[in-house]
Amino acid sequence: MADDLLSRVTDPADLHQFSEPELNLLADEIRTLILDCVSEVGGHLAASLGTVELTVALHSLLRSPRDKVVWDVGHQCYAHKILTGRRDCFAGIRQYGGISGFPCRAESEHDVIGTGHASTSIGYGLGLAEAARLAGHQDGTVVCVIGDGALTGGVAFEALNNIGHMRTPMVVILNDNQMSIRPNVGALQLYLNRLRLDPTLTRLREDIERGVARIPGIGEKAYALGKDVKESMKALIIPGMLFEEMGFAYLGVIDGHDIKAVREALRQAIETPRPVLVHVRTIKGRGYEPAEARPEQFHGTGPFHIGNGERKRASAGTTFTEAFGDALVRLAEQDERVVAITAAMAQGTGLDRFEERFPDRFYDVGIAEEHAAVFAAGLALGGRRPVVAIYSTFLQRAFDMLVQDVGLQQLPIVFAVDRAGLVGDDGPTHHGAFDLSYLRLIPNMTIMAPSSHVELQHMLRTALALDGPAALRYPRGLAAAFDRPEQLEVLEVGRGVVLQEGRDVALIGAGTGVGIALAAAERARAAGLHPTVVDARFVKPLDTALLDELAKSHGRLVTIEENALAGGFGSAVLEHVAGHGVEVVRFGIPDAFVPHGDRERLLDDIGLTPEAVAAAVTGSRVGLAHAG
Numbered sequence: 001m002a003d004d005l006l007s008r009v010t011d012p013a014d015l016h017q018f019s020e021p022e023l024n025l026l027a028d029e030i031r032t033l034i035l036d037c038v039s040e041v042g043g044h045l046a047a048s049l050g051t052v053e054l055t056v057a058l059h060s061l062l063r064s065p066r067d068k069v070v071w072d073v074g075h076q077c078y079a080h081k082i083l084t085g086r087r088d089c090f091a092g093i094r095q096y097g098g099i100s101g102f103p104c105r106a107e108s109e110h111d112v113i114g115t116g117h118a119s120t121s122i123g124y125g126l127g128l129a130e131a132a133r134l135a136g137h138q139d140g141t142v143v144c145v146i147g148d149g150a151l152t153g154g155v156a157f158e159a160l161n162n163i164g165h166m167r168t169p170m171v172v173i174l175n176d177n178q179m180s181i182r183p184n185v186g187a188l189q190l191y192l193n194r195l196r197l198d199p200t201l202t203r204l205r206e207d208i209e210r211g212v213a214r215i216p217g218i219g220e221k222a223y224a225l226g227k228d229v230k231e232s233m234k235a236l237i238i239p240g241m242l243f244e245e246m247g248f249a250y251l252g253v254i255d256g257h258d259i260k261a262v263r264e265a266l267r268q269a270i271e272t273p274r275p276v277l278v279h280v281r282t283i284k285g286r287g288y289e290p291a292e293a294r295p296e297q298f299h300g301t302g303p304f305h306i307g308n309g310e311r312k313r314a315s316a317g318t319t320f321t322e323a324f325g326d327a328l329v330r331l332a333e334q335d336e337r338v339v340a341i342t343a344a345m346a347q348g349t350g351l352d353r354f355e356e357r358f359p360d361r362f363y364d365v366g367i368a369e370e371h372a373a374v375f376a377a378g379l380a381l382g383g384r385r386p387v388v389a390i391y392s393t394f395l396q397r398a399f400d401m402l403v404q405d406v407g408l409q410q411l412p413i414v415f416a417v418d419r420a421g422l423v424g425d426d427g428p429t430h431h432g433a434f435d436l437s438y439l440r441l442i443p444n445m446t447i448m449a450p451s452s453h454v455e456l457q458h459m460l461r462t463a464l465a466l467d468g469p470a471a472l473r474y475p476r477g478l479a480a481a482f483d484r485p486e487q488l489e490v491l492e493v494g495r496g497v498v499l500q501e502g503r504d505v506a507l508i509g510a511g512t513g514v515g516i517a518l519a520a521a522e523r524a525r526a527a528g529l530h531p532t533v534v535d536a537r538f539v540k541p542l543d544t545a546l547l548d549e550l551a552k553s554h555g556r557l558v559t560i561e562e563n564a565l566a567g568g569f570g571s572a573v574l575e576h577v578a579g580h581g582v583e584v585v586r587f588g589i590p591d592a593f594v595p596h597g598d599r600e601r602l603l604d605d606i607g608l609t610p611e612a613v614a615a616a617v618t619g620s621r622v623g624l625a626h627a628g
Helices: 012-017 020-041 045-050 052-061 078-086 121-135 154-166 187-197 199-214 219-225 227-237 259-271 289-293 320-334 352-357 369-381 392-407 435-440 453-465 513-526 544-553 569-577 599-605 610-617
Strands: 068-071 142-147 171-176 249-255 276-281 338-342 362-364 385-391 414-418 446-448 470-473 497-500 504-509 532-535 538-540 554-564 583-589
Touching: 012 052, 012 078, 020 045, 020 052, 020 078, 020 259, 045 052, 045 289, 052 078, 052 142, 052 259, 068 121, 121 142, 121 154, 171 259, 249 259, 259 276, 320 338, 320 352, 320 414, 320 453, 338 369, 352 362, 369 385, 369 392, 385 392, 385 453, 392 414, 392 435, 414 435, 414 453, 435 446, 435 470, 435 538, 435 554, 435 569, 446 453, 453 470, 497 513, 504 513, 504 610, 513 532, 513 554, 513 610, 532 544, 538 569, 544 554, 544 569, 554 569, 554 610, 569 583, 583 610
Parallel strands: 068 142, 142 171, 171 276, 249 276, 338 362, 338 385, 385 414, 414 470, 446 470, 504 532, 504 554, 554 583
Antiparallel strands: 446 538, 497 532
């Protein structure tokens, strides 16, 4: 299809000149461009296909950046990027040096805030609206777009509660596609199902609106005072209007793929001098049959064939995530106390097999990591052995609970911290750069970093045998041939392993740092040196006896970790050997947010490579710009 309309869009305000039939054609062109590009480079396809018409409708009415559009999470922002001056560079989305797959303030004035985590848009929006009021700039509109999955996050309800109290005029669009990464769960989803599916409720609302107009002495005044009065009067009669009870005028349910209907609802919402929630129903993957049929597979996808939706590059071997899932099922078969918890990511964390095998012992709490940690604490108090599988970047959201409700209580909960380290194309909001730093400072917490699938399986067995909290952190992907031990062993807590005996320099790796250490040692041996190589295994407690021995017999210790240098594994080693007279060189992630791109390219950029470590072994300072 020729992109005649899209080529006329250099600014989102250009959409104001288009007729509604042209806007529909424009939506088709945008959808084609998204499909063509994402099929080549991968990305968050299903959510963005589902919001094409909604995005076109928004920008056809608003004047960004005067009017603010805040996208929750940002998975659905591709059409927004295309319409805000990034069409020509869209083909490089999520690629090294290209545009981000999420809203990014550094890219465009139309990206109000950089997002990547869920449930924050409404709070941002309230702050923006109040800042404009205080500055006397009340001619702009603030619109927050949040999905029904993100609405399960507690911070979203905190913001709704605050807005309902303040009655700040702004618009919240609930993009209801019945999914986050997989079908949503919980009481809120049941409530939205009722609004979405019950035709009698829609008819009842319409009947009441017509009836209000006919009430002598009231109806005419209600209409004269505006839409918010009518909506409030309907809320008095219709039970279960959750959002109206929270202080919002409610409009819905609107077909999110009907541009005319969405524009009409948005006009009403913008004109209403109080908070309004517009409930739109959309279909994830809209317009592309494989994504509509399998939206969970196209939430975040690699390159694929448009014809059938099949991946172009299938991963070979078993990932750390898959090895974890296999081991957990084995251990749950042996111990009925074992239960598993996910925050809306059963497949992504490898818990889908557990869910299938033990449905009564599996819990999906939705996008609510804080609740997942506290819920696990309650299960542990009740005698269960909870395993909470969460990506490193999202576990950050539960930090207070990790301290107060887990560590302080010394509860036997296992945190399977997936996606630790650099994750590549998703960029700084998704890199697992900080978990060793924020977990290590919590008393009573045991922290393990497996360097292989086999170690991961033994460490999970070890964690479940402890009487206190434990975390094991492992990377995304890194598929390899699967080695399934006949028996899963309980490791001696706080004991590292010397993999290669040497002298002068000791390379001490944690997790993926072990592979780098081994490769660096091979390069050093080619230069006639013989470094010692150690797999630390435990970040907390450290193997202090081994460290003392290494500090006495080696002049230099080199620590290697895929975590922030500040407060991480290397810092722990440095703290312990201070005063031993040994030099410590630390390799890790620098004090900066690492951008998106191919993982190996990013590791090279920050100097976390065998070549850089080998330079430290040979005494050269080449490549040590990012070492501490």
